[in-house]
Amino acid sequence: MTKQFTDPTLCSSDITPESSYLNRRQFMKSAVAGSSALLAAQPLVSKASDFVGVDTFMSAEESGWALQAPDVLTPFTDVSGYNNFYEFGMDKSDPARYASAMTLDPWSIRISSDGGETADIQFEDLLRAMDLQERIYRLRCVEAWSMVIPWNGFPLAELLRWLNPEGSYRFVQFRTRYTRSEMRGTRSFSSVIDWPYQEALRMDEAMNALSFIAVGLYGKSLPAQNGAPLRLVVPWKYGFKSIKSIASIHFTNRQPQTSWQSIAPHEYGFYANVNPEVDHPRWSQRYERRLPSSLFSPNRIPTRIFNGYGEYVADLYKDLDLRQYY
Amino acid sequence: MGLKRRLGAGRWAIHVAGLLSFIWLAAAAIQNQLGPDPIKQLALLTGDRGFQFLLFSLAISPLARMVSAPLLIQWRRPAGLWAFYFLCLHLLVFAQGYIGWSWALLVEELIERPYISVGALAWLMLVPLALTSTRLARRKLGRRWGVLHRLVFVVAALGCVHLLWQVRADWINAGLYTLICVLIVGSRYRNASWFLKAN
Numbered sequence: 001m002t003k004q005f006t007d008p009t010l011c012s013s014d015i016t017p018e019s020s021y022l023n024r025r026q027f028m029k030s031a032v033a034g035s036s037a038l039l040a041a042q043p044l045v046s047k048a049s050d051f052v053g054v055d056t057f058m059s060a061e062e063s064g065w066a067l068q069a070p071d072v073l074t075p076f077t078d079v080s081g082y083n084n085f086y087e088f089g090m091d092k093s094d095p096a097r098y099a100s101a102m103t104l105d106p107w108s109i110r111i112s113s114d115g116g117e118t119a120d121i122q123f124e125d126l127l128r129a130m131d132l133q134e135r136i137y138r139l140r141c142v143e144a145w146s147m148v149i150p151w152n153g154f155p156l157a158e159l160l161r162w163l164n165p166e167g168s169y170r171f172v173q174f175r176t177r178y179t180r181s182e183m184r185g186t187r188s189f190s191s192v193i194d195w196p197y198q199e200a201l202r203m204d205e206a207m208n209a210l211s212f213i214a215v216g217l218y219g220k221s222l223p224a225q226n227g228a229p230l231r232l233v234v235p236w237k238y239g240f241k242s243i244k245s246i247a248s249i250h251f252t253n254r255q256p257q258t259s260w261q262s263i264a265p266h267e268y269g270f271y272a273n274v275n276p277e278v279d280h281p282r283w284s285q286r287y288e289r290r291l292p293s294s295l296f297s298p299n300r301i302p303t304r305i306f307n308g309y310g311e312y313v314a315d316l317y318k319d320l321d322l323r324q325y326y
Numbered sequence: 327m328g329l330k331r332r333l334g335a336g337r338w339a340i341h342v343a344g345l346l347s348f349i350w351l352a353a354a355a356i357q358n359q360l361g362p363d364p365i366k367q368l369a370l371l372t373g374d375r376g377f378q379f380l381l382f383s384l385a386i387s388p389l390a391r392m393v394s395a396p397l398l399i400q401w402r403r404p405a406g407l408w409a410f411y412f413l414c415l416h417l418l419v420f421a422q423g424y425i426g427w428s429w430a431l432l433v434e435e436l437i438e439r440p441y442i443s444v445g446a447l448a449w450l451m452l453v454p455l456a457l458t459s460t461r462l463a464r465r466k467l468g469r470r471w472g473v474l475h476r477l478v479f480v481v482a483a484l485g486c487v488h489l490l491w492q493v494r495a496d497w498i499n500a501g502l503y504t505l506i507c508v509l510i511v512g513s514r515y516r517n518a519s520w521f522l523k524a525n
Contacts, residue, residue, distance in 0.1 A: 078362040090496050092361065145363050190498035263495065279438050282492065284431065289423070292362040295355050298423045 054152045054216035057132035065135035067148070068308075073136070074147035078292050080223045084141065085244055086193060087176065087183040088225070094185065095225035101182045102245065107229050113165050113251035121163075123229050127215060129162055130154040134219070135212055135233075140274045140307045142238035144283040146290050151233055152216030157207045169251035173200040174232060177247040192263060199243040200256040200270070201234065202316075210235060210312050213246075236306040236313045238272045269326040273317065274307035278326045334397040337404050344408035347375055348415075365423030372419055376412030377485050379405050381507055384482060388513040403459055406478070410456040413449055441491035448484035451477050482507050 060066040067073065085095035107123040132152055140146045160172065178196035180186050186195045205211065212233040215222055222228035227244025234241050240260055250256075260268035267281055276286045285303055293299040306313050317325075351371055354360050360367040383405035390398035425431035436443045455475055458464065464471045486507050489500035 074362070082362045086495055092363070143366075145366070188496065188498070190501065191496050193495050281439060282441075282494070284424075284435060284438070286431070286434075287426075289363060289365060293365060293423075294358065295364055295368060295419070295423065298365055298426070300423070300426055 052221050053219055054221055055127075055132055057134050057152050057216075057219075060134040060136045060150060063133040063135055065137065067136045067150075071136075071138060071148045072290075074149060074291055076218045079147060079149050079217060080226060082291065083225045084143075084239065085185075085225055085227070086191070087178070087185045087195070087197065087245075089185045090188075090191075096223075098184055099224035099228075101184070102177065102179065102224050102228070103182060104224065104229050107177075109230075109246060110248040111163055111165075111250075112248070113167070113169060114253055115165070115167050115251075117166065126159070126162070126230075130158060132215070137210075137212070137233060137235035138307050139233075139235060139239055139242070140288055140303065142240060142268070142272070142280065142283065142285075144285065144288050144303075145293075146288040146303075146307075148290075150218055151212060151214040152219060153212050153214040153230070153233070155209065156201075156211035156213050156232065157209070159213055160206060163249070165251045167251075168203075170203050170253050171200050171251070171255055172203060172206045173198065173250040173252055173256040174243045174246050175248040175250075176243055177245045193259060194262065196247070197243060197259045198256065199232065199241055199258050201232075201241075202255075204316055205234070205313075208313060208316065210309055236274060236309040238274055240268070241272050271317070271320075271322075271325050273305075273313075273322065273326070274303060275305055275322055275326065276303040277305070278323055332397075333395050334400040336398075337401045340401055340404040340408065344379065344404070344411065347408075348411075351375070351415075365419060368419045369416060369423065372412050372416040376409050376416055377489075377503060379409035379412060380478070380482060380485065381503070381510060383409060384478065384507070385510045388510065407456060407459060410452050413452060417446075417449055441488055444484050444491065445488040448481045448488060451481050451484070455481075479511060482511065 081096045082092045083095040083099075084092065085099060088095040088098040088101075108120045109123065109126070110118065110120055112118045130153075132154060134150055134152050136148065136150045138146060138148050176197040177183075178186065180195075185191065186193075201211065212235075213230055214227070214233050215230050217223075217226060222231065224245075227242075227246075230246050231244040232242045232246065241258075255270060258268070258270060260272075261270055274285075278285065287300050288303045290299045290301055304310075351368070355364060355368060358364070360371075383402050386398055386402045386405065390396055421427050421432075425435060436446060455477060458467060458471060458474060467474065486500075486504040489503055490497075493500050
């Protein structure tokens with residue numbers, strides 16, 4: 001791999017730690033207030049103001065991914081309070097309750113490839129190298145609910161270019177952090193998931209302009225339950241593809257197995273593109289509940305192919321039978 | 327012995343439990359306390375409560391035998407009726423939130439998702455049981471009433487299938503319900519002749 005992984009002139013301790021980087025505004029605030037309660041555990045219901053701001057970023061309007069009518073932003077409390085992050089429990093409220101146990105600093109990411117190269121990069125190094133922007137994306141969960149979220153981050157293509165692996169690879173594979181002692185869900189004896197959680201993209205999918213790495217949302221650093229410190233966001237695919245808390249990235253030529261695919265291959269395919277025409281044995285994919293929803297106005301809307309992003313991604317699949325490769 | 331003779335009146339406690347449970351659910355729904363996806367929560371909560379009442383109704387006969395308190399049998403009807411009531415709500419939530427009262431979508435769901443058809447079949451089987459729960463129906467049906475009401479075992483089995491079929495990443499919930507169901511039903515067979523007489 002390239003020199004970027006191991007710049008001999010710098011070691012990661014020379015660089016501002018990620019927490020100070022992300023925390024500096026809060027740090028100034030708390031310095032003024034003389035408060036040290038900053039590090040206290042996150043409350044059950046989080047407000048955007050509880051989180052520290054991310055670095056200056058290009059707004060969604062400037063980046064070209066603004067809110068599209070008739071979408072309405074899902075409130076921060078719902079985005080950060082209703083999560084699937086099974087490492088922290090099966091209930092939607094479990095991640096908000098327990099994800100704060102995850103050590104976010106230091107955070108290193110293992111980069112490797114079939115070619116045998118390996119390198120560890122520090123999250124703060126990566127963050128320093130990237131220009132942040134805001135993008136407002138729809139998120140469609142395979143469980144038939146959806147949200148509209150303003151993410152902060154950078155295109156996955158930028159990251160992959162920066163990593164610049166030697167040789168060319170057809171797939172990029174991601175793994176979530178797996179720390180048994182910090183992730184109570186992984187200690188459950190009745191869980192059938194083979195940790196760590198894994199996902200992968202075809203290289204052309206990964207390089208697509210839509211593919212995004214989020215390090216924040218609503219202008220704040222990512223809450224742990226949303227996949228801090230960095231996560232994938234691929235809005236034309238079901239939410240489970242958008243892997244959280246990335247601990248490793250692997251470049252490969254063999255199509256990797258993904259977690260859900262290995263648990264139930266007839267239910268979850270490698271591609272997992274949002275598609276109302278492809279049946280799922282658990283949930284009808286024709287409609288989705290746009291959250292927040294309520295009993296008397298369920299906010300049930302028809303699901304669109306590729307979650308409405310067809311003009312950007314349909315070309316990737318023009319030679320693929322989407323019923324067979326779901 | 328006085329307590330055991332008064333046990334029959336305890337059936338009102340079942341009504342109170344059912345009513346409180348419903349009030350809690352309705353209040354939580356109305357006050358928006360069920361999170362951003364209340365439809366899913368309500369579907370889960372009504373299904374859970376319905377199945378819990380159903381299992382409880384199944385447990386009463388073996389329990390009555392175990393503590394030699396035949397009057398406990400009077401608890402079965404309210405428990406069964408509350409099970410039916412919550413499972414009706416379960417169905418209403420499904421119709422309102424999941425398929426928007428569309429017949430076409432209902433047919434599609436029943437065909438494409440067998441766990442839903444199994445659940446629907448179980449609910450359908452509960453209908454004749456609820457309708458014949460009155461004293462009058464019981465008198466009129468005579469012997470056949472007992473035979474008809476053994477359908478409840480089929481309903482419980484279908485309920486377990488309905489849950490097991492939905493197991494995804496974690497089997498604990500469906501597994502526990504099924505285990506409890508098997509234990510309750512199994513406990514009857516330690517003394518099959520008593521079971522036949524009691525019916």
